[in-house]
Amino acid sequence: MNAPLDFGPIKAVIFDMDGLLLDTEGIYTEVTQIIAERYGRTFDWNIKQNIIGRGAGDLARYVVEALDLPISAEEFLLIREPLMRERFPRALAMPGAQELVEHLKANNIPIAVGTSSSSQSFGQKTTLHGDWFALFDTIVTADDPEVGAAKPAPDIFLTAARRLGVAPQDCLVFEDSPFGVTAAKAAGMTAIAVPDAAMADEKYAHADSILRTLKAFQPDVYGLPALEQA
Known part of the structure; x- marks a missing residue:
């Protein structure tokens, strides 16, 4: 050809x-769902499709705003880090x-x-x-x-x-x-x-x-x- x-x-x-x-995308989804549920929010595909490929800071700002989380983007990343560190090696x-x-x-x-x-x-x-x-x-x-x-x-x-x-x-x-x-x-x-x-x-x-x-x-x-x- x-x-x-x-x-x-x-x-x-x-x-x-x-x-x-x-x-790794399934890991990101699982971890974000865990955090969302802590605050009574639902993380679904409508939000997920808009964050694939974003850098960490940009992603965190988008998720916090889209889910109206009562935390800052920086706090989101701090909460997320140990949850991902546990799962990424798999x-x-x-x-x-x-x-x-x-x-x-x-x-x-x-x-x-x-x-x-x-x-x-x-x-x-x-x-x-x-x-x-x-x-x-x-x-x-x-x-x-x-x-x-x-x-x-x-x-x-x-x-x-x-x-x-x-x-x-x-x-x-x-x-x-x-x-x-x-x-x-x-x-x-x-x-x-x-x-x-x-x-x-x-x-x-x-x-x-x-x-x-x-x-x-x-x-x-x-x-x-x-x-x-x-």
């Missing part, structure tokens, strides 16, 4: 982490994630993680996955000293591209959130959305492509080495 006219060939790949490489890989990362690394394609998580929570979430996360050439977290603003600002992805030594227009980004896609496009990169099953396609109109699983990705369409057929 020929590469689409607007694409590639891609020289580097940058991955979001939460909900894309690791199945996070599992998303289907096809480890295989794709290993394939790209084996073919000498520069790869990076660009995440809205802090470096501390990154370490917690990757507890079970140190072997294949060690394959990434660079990890850029929201609290990285070179990052000025979290997604939807492009800083995280631009920092990753700079460290990989690849021009932004030659980078492909995988994202599960509309905010992440916005960040990737603001960085001048090609963006593939891999949304949560409950997210509607129209929220990703600004993505270059939409897949429902990483296992459906065809690297050769973007000028990358093809996956061997099982």
Whole structure:
């Protein structure tokens, strides 16, 4: 298959982490529901769909306001932290994630993680996955000293591209959130959305492509080495 006219060939790949490489979104949902219930509130999909991919501070402000919680955003994060720290080490890989990362690394394609998580929570979430996360050439977290603003600002992805030594227009980004896609496009990169099953396609109109699983990705369409057929 020929590469689409607007694409590639891609020289580097940058991955979001939460909900894309690791199945952590269920943990965020569970913890936010626990906090909401303490104050007699209900955290449901109407709110959840608007916070996927936000940085911690932005997320906390949105949730506190949307649920009308009698606490500050800072207090929300303090309450949330131990609940997440207990659960993050059990996070599992998303289907096809480890295989794709290993394939790209084996073919000498520069790869990076660009995440809205802090470096501390990154370490917690990757507890079970140190072997294949060690394959990434660079990890850029929201609290990285070179990052000025979290997604939807492009800083995280631009920092990753700079460290990989690849021009932004030659980078492909995988994202599960509309905010992440916005960040990737603001960085001048090609963006593939891999949304949560409950997210509607129209929220990703600004993505270059939409897949429902990483296992459906065809690297050769973007000028990358093809996956061997099982």
